Amino acid sequence: MKNLFLLSLSLIALPALVAGQGGIYEHGSVVRMHMGECTLAHHGFMTAFGNSATEVPQESCPEYTLVSEKVVFVLVGKSSNQLIPLAETIDFRLQKNELAVRVDDAKHETKFAIKEMMVRSEWDRIQRHMDEQMRASQDHGLAKSQD
């Protein structure tokens, strides 16, 4: 079942992979942003070259949820000031195991680590469920305050 799911995800992401290799950009919109751990960017380097006493830097890195037509990506910046412009639509392409976003009116790209990928329909379903739970919780709170 898990293999089938991964195969489905790969097939859905295939156009983006092909587009990335050919330099064609996909389009998406950033819907969430927060400052989180720089774990993905830092841990790989430190594991390869550091010793057991080496500490991972405690810097915060921006984490974005990028929604495209078929796939939702969670991206992590490599430093605290690596930002994505929050335009309605941004251009991106997959490059090896990173996601390159076009910035500065297409003058250059900035690369982000991919923390997570999810099929868009699954993400939409989860968001609907969370919104319903939120509304139910608010209605319950409102009803209590009116009693």
Added chain:
Amino acid sequence: MTYRSTVSEVRLLFFATDENRRPVPDLQGNDFAVVDDERVIRDFRSFAPITSTKVDLMILLDNSESVGARFHEEIKVVEELLPRSTSNSNDNFSVLSFSGMETHFICASDCGEALARDKLNSITPRGSTPLFDALKLAASVLIQHRQTDVLPVILLFSDGEDTISRASFDEAVQKILASGALIYAIDFADPGGPSNGSAILRTLADDSGGRTISLESGAEGISSQIDADFRAAYVVTYASPATSSEFHSVGVFPTRNLNLRLRSRCGYYHSHAP
């Protein structure tokens, strides 16, 4: 059947500068997005530059022993600010001093008069520093005075080294955020000389959407820096996204030009419409 809306409107003040800290006076509504509790918001109910606004200005004056070396300089600057700040009759103005276990109103609504100057010149540095208690009290007063379209601003003169408050730093920040006050922290430390107090002042200012200014700038420098800020000040309103948390973190980010520097308060307390 009665319908009650649970969507409340957020009114967010922010400042726009370029990478060289110059004001950006012509920002457009599609140049930025607001991130409210991690959600990116691009649909705004309104957006406009601030052309003129009434201000509820409170000067918080540290007259504790620790500021003794720079106390006379502090008093001189505050005194020079008095006539400037009361020249606009649409603004509220007050001065509150704090030291030891006490805070005192030096003046409120009568700060343009000679009596206020006399009171100012009669105070002396003494006692410990109840900075966080003073900030909580100032925020409470501003909340009591709160009016629509009046911007609460605190000019905080201090070395930032609290020594005696009952309130914690976090409690003071919470109260300031609840009041919506903008803090301009006038720092007594030597520029370039790091100190714990300077870090406290910088956090207070940053979290409120204001900034720190060195006491060495003098009254004219302080006024001109605040005036420059307000030449690049904007207000945006939007529907507050529904979340379970009472406190919403907030930030303003560019949509195209990553060299834009957009500064706002760090968050606000959400309350449902009555």
